[in-house]
Amino acid sequence: MTAATALSDVGTSVSDTVSVAQRNLLTLLRTPQALVFATVQPMIFVLLFRYAFGGAIHVPGVNYVDYLMPGVFAQSVAFGAIGTAVGLSTDLRSGLLVRFRTLPMARVAVLGGRTLADLARNLLVLAVMVGVGFAVGFRSPNGAPGLLGALALVVASAYAMSWAFAAIGLRVSDPEAAQAAGVPVVFLLVFTSAAFVPASSMPGWLQVFGTHQPVDALVNAERALITGGPAAHDVLICLAWTAGILLVSALLATRAYARMGR
Amino acid sequence: MNGPVIEADGLRKAFGKVTALDGLSLQVPSGTVLGLLGPNGSGKTTTVSILSTALRPDAGRAAVRGLDVVRDAAAVRRAIGFAGQYAAVDPNLTGRENLTLIGRLSRLARKQSRTRAGELLADFGLDAAADRLVRTYSGGMRRRLDLAAALLHRPPVLFLDEPTTGLDPESRLGLWDSVRHLARGGTTVLLTTQYLDEADALADQIAIIANGRVVDNGTPGELKDRFGRVVMDLRFARPEQAETAVRTLAVRGYQASREGTAIQVASESGSGALVPMLRALDGLIPDPVSVAVREPTLDDVFLTLTAQGGTLS
Numbered sequence: 001m002t003a004a005t006a007l008s009d010v011g012t013s014v015s016d017t018v019s020v021a022q023r024n025l026l027t028l029l030r031t032p033q034a035l036v037f038a039t040v041q042p043m044i045f046v047l048l049f050r051y052a053f054g055g056a057i058h059v060p061g062v063n064y065v066d067y068l069m070p071g072v073f074a075q076s077v078a079f080g081a082i083g084t085a086v087g088l089s090t091d092l093r094s095g096l097l098v099r100f101r102t103l104p105m106a107r108v109a110v111l112g113g114r115t116l117a118d119l120a121r122n123l124l125v126l127a128v129m130v131g132v133g134f135a136v137g138f139r140s141p142n143g144a145p146g147l148l149g150a151l152a153l154v155v156a157s158a159y160a161m162s163w164a165f166a167a168i169g170l171r172v173s174d175p176e177a178a179q180a181a182g183v184p185v186v187f188l189l190v191f192t193s194a195a196f197v198p199a200s201s202m203p204g205w206l207q208v209f210g211t212h213q214p215v216d217a218l219v220n221a222e223r224a225l226i227t228g229g230p231a232a233h234d235v236l237i238c239l240a241w242t243a244g245i246l247l248v249s250a251l252l253a254t255r256a257y258a259r260m261g262r
Numbered sequence: 263m264n265g266p267v268i269e270a271d272g273l274r275k276a277f278g279k280v281t282a283l284d285g286l287s288l289q290v291p292s293g294t295v296l297g298l299l300g301p302n303g304s305g306k307t308t309t310v311s312i313l314s315t316a317l318r319p320d321a322g323r324a325a326v327r328g329l330d331v332v333r334d335a336a337a338v339r340r341a342i343g344f345a346g347q348y349a350a351v352d353p354n355l356t357g358r359e360n361l362t363l364i365g366r367l368s369r370l371a372r373k374q375s376r377t378r379a380g381e382l383l384a385d386f387g388l389d390a391a392a393d394r395l396v397r398t399y400s401g402g403m404r405r406r407l408d409l410a411a412a413l414l415h416r417p418p419v420l421f422l423d424e425p426t427t428g429l430d431p432e433s434r435l436g437l438w439d440s441v442r443h444l445a446r447g448g449t450t451v452l453l454t455t456q457y458l459d460e461a462d463a464l465a466d467q468i469a470i471i472a473n474g475r476v477v478d479n480g481t482p483g484e485l486k487d488r489f490g491r492v493v494m495d496l497r498f499a500r501p502e503q504a505e506t507a508v509r510t511l512a513v514r515g516y517q518a519s520r521e522g523t524a525i526q527v528a529s530e531s532g533s534g535a536l537v538p539m540l541r542a543l544d545g546l547i548p549d550p551v552s553v554a555v556r557e558p559t560l561d562d563v564f565l566t567l568t569a570q571g572g573t574l575s
């Protein structure tokens with residue numbers, strides 16, 4: 001392969017990925033109920049934990065709302081990642097993925113475009129959640145740089161989770177199965193993590209699982225950045241999880257996509 | 263181009279323990295329409311999926327315009343259009359957005375893609391609905407859009423998998439017209455169908471497929487000649503004349519049956535059997551008052567062949 005054709009291959013990949021991502025975003029805008037659900041669920045959690053349960057949860061040294069919001073950010077994108085699986089599975093069932101396979105388009109664009117669009121969706125959902133947070137008294141004690149750093153981590157983790165769910169979406173038979181497979185996994189990860197309550201309040205055996213999983217790592221890193229104090233260790237662990245999940249999932253998803261033709 | 267434009271040789275494909283293709287071979291000459299006719303589960307979709315690079319065969323080889331569908335898949339994709347069994351268009355995009363997207367992914371420049379989408383929307387009578395979301399389209403409109411989506415880069419080779427399944431009669435005829443129009447323009451077409459009249463109406467050649475292999479092929483006329491039984495109805499003035507005719511013909515080896523003054527004779531050897539049959543009766547009884555010959559339909563061919571292959575299924 002000459003340098004010129006390699007360069008044109010990269011150009012094709014980028015252009016096709018953007019085309020597919022545009023299509024997915026248009027689809028998202030045309031089905032606003034999906035977007036509403038993606039934001040309403042975390043909003044309900046904000047209200048529940050801020051006003052209904054929050055009074056009973058005491059976390060030493062911080063305002064509970066400042067403790068809560070990093071958990072909510074992680075929860076929003078974790079549940080949102082199920083959308084990647086459902087979307088791909090929908091395209092699989094409608095025959096669109098078969099059509100894509102017969103087009104002279106870049107192979108990477110189907111998965112690349114899907115995860116790119118979901119990245120954009122996550123940014124939107126996060127922006128809403130930050131707004132909601134400030135409305136209920138979230139103040140991000142460590143200031144804007146800490147908050148932005150935390151949100152950057154959330155976005156990176158969300159992107160990795162999207163790829164994980166892309167791999168799931170290509171392996172299940174239909175969108176309902178994708179949803180059914182995704183929800184329990186995310187539930188387990190979010191609610192055994194320290195997203196809403198400190199891990200120290202959980203029984204020992206649960207702590208072992210709860211403190212050794214990616215959502216917990218994300219929440220801890222976010223909190224360190226948002227509330228101040230030493231953050232490097234937590235951020236590194238979170239980045240390691242993110243890189244690991246991204247690498248493995250991208251490999252699995254790409255393989256699942258290639259295997260559809262076998 | 264010399265030689266077949268679409269070529270399959272000994273294709274095999276299994277999904278788990280289910281054998282979908284069991285040594286399928288076919289050839290489609292340039293500018294012709296091949297109808298791949300077979301019942302559900304006979305391997306039609308698997309064949310089209312392999313030829314259009316969506317699926318890899320386990321064994322055998324296939325080529326489009328001399329390009330191997332596995333090794334040269336990327337080049338094959340630039341030469342083919344594909345419309346699958348389900349209208350694979352996005353319900354949440356407009357007709358125009360769908361076509362423009364597929365155009366872009368078919369390597370057309372942005373402007374070219376838009377122009378071509380406009381042309382195709384007009385060609386397929388979707389002008390008025392072009393900027394409506396596809397989820398508001400009827401089944402027939404979706405199918406037309408789906409076919410249009412296969413044509414953006416003006417592919418010289420077109421694969422259509424059951425293009426009219428589930429369509430109302432009028433939409434079906436409309437789609438037939440589109441396929442005929444493309445074929446007249448020189449497009450080589452391979453279409454699958456489970457409808458005999460569709461194969462009869464559109465195909466230059468028909469390959470009948472059962473249990474993952476081609477069990478027979480020929481022009482629609484050849485297949486009818488070969489397999490369809492011509493049925494001759496003769497009516498006489500009186501029942502006893504008809505009875506004499508039945509006995510006389512039975513002696514000569516014809517299969518005849520009587521009902522009142524009418525007799526029915528089935529012949530395996532086509533309508534050419536009529537003259538010797540009448541000659542056999544000549545002089546014995548008065549001439550029949552009416553003679554009718556019913557030509558075979560492709561249904562007869564199909565039923566004969568799938569009954570033979572039925573032992574496998």
